[in-house]
Amino acid sequence: MKKKADASDAPRPDKDPARSTVSEPLSRAIGERYLTYALSTIMHRALPDARDGLKPVHRRILYAMRELRLSPTGAFRKSAKISGDVMGNYHPHGDSAIYDAMARLAQPFVMRYPLVDGQGNFGSIDGDSPAASRYTEARLTLAAEALMEGLAEDAVDYRPNYDGTLEEPVVLPAAFPNLLCNGASGIAVGMATNIPPHNLHEVVDACLHLIKSPDARDETLMAIMPGPDFPTGGVLVEDAATLREAYRTGRGSLRLRARWAVEDLGRGTWQIVVTEIPYMVQKSKLIERLAELVLNKKIPILADVRDESAEDIRIVLEPRARTIDPAQMMAALFKVSDLEVRFGLNMNVLIDGRVPKVCSLKEVLRAFLDHRREVLLRRSAHRLEKIAARLELLDGYIVAYLNLDRVIEIIRHEDDPKAVMMAEFGLSEAQVEAILNMRLRALRRLEEIELRAERDRLAAEREGLLALVADPARQWMKIAEQLREVRGLFGKSNPAGVRRTEITASEDVQPLDMDAMIEREPVTVILSRMGWIRAIKGHQPLDAEVKFRDGDGPFLALHAETTDKLMVFGANGRFYTLPANNLPGGRGLGEPLRLMIDLPNDAAVLDMFPWREDQQFLVASKAGDGFIVNAPDVLAQTRAGKQVLNGDALLVRRIEGDHLACVGENRKLLVFPLSELPEMARGKGVRLQKFKDGGLADAKCITRSVGLSWLDPAGRTRTEPDLTEWLAKRGTTGRMAPRGFPRDNRFN
Structure with missing residues (x-):
């Protein structure tokens, strides 16, 4: 039986793959999406706002704690409860990340002015992690309360939270410059920020000077606020000129010592x-x-x-x-x-919460002061609205007091007392509602003198606020007054507000020469095939019999002194520096060389020799490329070594004589002057010898007048005094090696 066609079987336009697919270049698609991700990271995660100095996660933590009424004088609440509320209401990310951020706000060795008062284990300066959130408790500090003062007075804008069920502040009112006082650090996409903490008393003084003199110079501000004030103290070893330049440009490197x-x-x-x-x-x-x-x-x-x-x-x-x-x-x-570190100053912040910018000290202070002015105007406008509403009610109460008997009669006998009162006394709907909602016990408080006194007081306050809103000079005076109040709470009058970090000019104390402190003794360094190294006291015969582990045997032996630096050349083209005095003694079987230097397991040791400052070396790769490098350019400062030769390394030879002899795996020998090789610090080098098949087998520096010598299989020295047959330009093929040359193509 044939199935009847149904309208639902027809293709729907919105389900048509051709209509729902958009074709665009891959570069544009990836670029747009990556830009969206980058902007999200910059604005909503990594960079602080210049106005309150907070990132979104910190702002949401403080706001959620305020909503939980965790005041500085109130009780503590479990950190798990706080991080759960932050995650559920405002910050839909991992609770561990939220708790770590909250713990940082409570650590006195991280925050100059902690914003969270923690009870329990919140970590230590030793690097210990905080206890689990179920074991610790927290509440706000006075500094955090000062940052949020005015939230209930329409001081800042609010926005919907991530699911639209609640609202959160876009920025906090910030009664003090938290960005500079507590600092900030973060890594965004393509940019980063690192702002050190500063002393609140000095920062407020700089703000007050900037209010008094808007065109103040950076030098003047730096005289008031000389530099960072870290919670862990220390000594900042920088001169005034370096600090001024760093704060003028927003970038710099500061040395901090114990x-x-x-x-x-x-x-x-x-x-x-x-x-x-x-x-x-x-x-x-x-x-x-x-x-x-x-x-x-x-x-x-x-x-x-x-x-x-x-x-x-x-x-x-x-x-x-x-x-x-x-x-x-x-x-x-x-x-x-x-004991000495470098702090990289990078004052990269969000201006108005939207535009990332590397700011100078003056620009950061100006952004904070402009924000405080906006907060002041918004709080004043909010207070004016409240005063206007209250004055309207007071006028209604006065009318009711003067006609109390008639008001009571209307309420008792009229079916619609509201309309009658509005018509008879000329009251507004809000005034009548207030009168009708008044309790009987409040009638005894309706005294005309008290009502008129309150009205006069509010009218005077309104006049003052209107004058404040209309006069910028009064606004800045009010802001300066508020800053002085904050300075009185957290400044130098408070023991916690005293400067902790000393700022001093660099001391030119020359450190002792460590090499001069090492006792100079001869040693014989032995490296086994399996990479175990040791140093035997004295210059022993290099062919002396030495004990090795089972399956191991000799690889390299050399004479050195305890003051020497040994250079290890690896097959990865890196040179590693190994102080001879740090080598294990010869009584044991040594220690693994790879535990002392970061030599990869797949890179063999090609050679090892004492470093001398006046020497030059030839480095060459298996492909037959090489160059001359000076000794200072191979000296490494870290365990990771120093990359010199790019490519698979084959050998390193000390430069001696005036010519270089190269032999390939094809037994072709080439001799050319060393002057044809370039001196480089790092690179691939130039072609030493041309090969049709295979690569370079060995190379040796020689003196042409002396000739070329090698060891035959019997251990005898063979010499070829006339090298004219093999002498040619660098990079050529060469000719077959002379009769009697070793079969392994090595000069030995």
């Missing part, structure tokens, strides 16, 4: 005590690094390090000898540990 003092132990002995460490440095990692320096003897003048910290910081550094200069010892430690 605060230390010499403690006299009597009888000429002493120790150094560190009482303040740089901002955002974890004390446990700092102690670990200092202990590693002692263990590896990288700072020979440092004998021991102890952490005697309790609630305060006390790190004890013991010198190796009493004759050491403490300043020179600290200068050496500043170079190799986080």
Whole structure:
């Protein structure tokens, strides 16, 4: 039986794939979507607002705590409850991210003026994580309350939350410049921000000066507000010119050091005590690094390090000898540990919550002051509306008081007392509603004198607000008055408001030469095939029999001294620097070389030799490319080494003589002058020899007048004095090697 066609079987226009598919270039599609993501990251996640100095997550946390009525004088609430409310109502992201952000607002070693008062384990300067949110409690601080003062007075705009069921403030009123006082950091797409904390008293003084002199120079503002004030204290070692330039451009690099003092132990002995460490440095990692320096003897003048910290910081550094200069010892430690760090200043903020911009100090202060003026005008307008509504009711109450008996009679006998009262007394609907909603007990308070006194008081307040709204000079006077009140609460009169970070010019203390502190002794360095390295005291014969692990054997042996730097050349084209005094002793079987340097497992060690400053080296790849590099250009400063040769490396040779002999895997030999090779610090190099098949097998620096020598299979030295047959331009093929040349194509 044939099925009857149904109208639902017909193709619907909105289901037609051809109509729902839009064709556009892939670059445009990806570009538009990535731009949307980038803008979202910049505006709603990473960059703070210049007006209140907060990111959306921090703003939502404070607002949610305010809605929970967690005032500074009230009770604490579980952090899990707070982060749950923030996530459910305003910030639909992970609760762990919200809790971490809230914990940061409560950490006194991160925030100069904490905005959350935490109860429980909220982490420590050692780097410990906060306890789980179910174990900790929190409430707002006075500083957070000052940031939100005026929210109930229409001070700022509100917007719907993520699901449209509630509203949240776009920005907080911010009674003080929180952006500068507490700082901010964040990484967006293509931009980042890093603003240090500052002293509130100094920042407010700078704002007051900018109100008084809108065209104030950056130098004047910097004289009032000289630089950062970190919650962990420390010493900022920068001159005034560097700081001025950093705050003028919004970018700069500032050196921050630990605060230390010499403690006299009597009888000429002493120790150094560190009482303040740089901002955002974890004390446990700092102690670990200092202990590693002692263990590896990288700072020979440092004998021991102890952490005697309790609630305060006390790190004890013991010198190796009493004759050491403490300043020179600290200068050496500043170079190799986080006792000195660099803070990268980058004042990249959102202006008006929309436009990211790297601002100068003056621009940041101006953005805050303009915001405070807008908040003042909005609060004044809101208060004027409230006064107007109250005055209207007071006028109605006065009319009711003067005609109280008639009002009572109308209410008792009239069916529609509202209309009668409006017609008879000329009252508005709001006034009549207020009179009718009045309780009987309030009638005894309807005294004409009190009503008129309140009306006069509100009228005077209205006149003052109208004059304020109309006169910019009065507005700035009012803003200055409010800032002075905030300064009185959180400024230098409060012990927590005293400056903690000392700012001083750089000290030109030359650190001790660590190499000069190492006792110079001869050693024989042995590297096994499996990569185990050790140093035997004295210059032993290089062919002496040495014990190795099972399955292992000798690879390299060389004579050096404990003051030498050993250069390790890997097949990845990197040079690694290894101090000879850090090598394990010869009593054992050594330690893995790859634990001392970051040499990949798939990169073999090609050569190792003592570094000399005046030497030059030839580096060459398997493909037959190479160049000459100077010794200072191969010296590495870190475990990761220094990339010199790009490509698969084959060999490194010390430059000697005047010619270079190259032999390929095809047994073709080529000799050309070393002057044809370029000197480079890094790169691929130039073609040494041309190959039809295979690549480079070996190379050797020679003196042409002496000739070319090699070892035959029997161990005898063979020499070819006349090299005319193989002499040619660099990059040519060459000719077959002379009779008797080794079959492995190596010069040995």
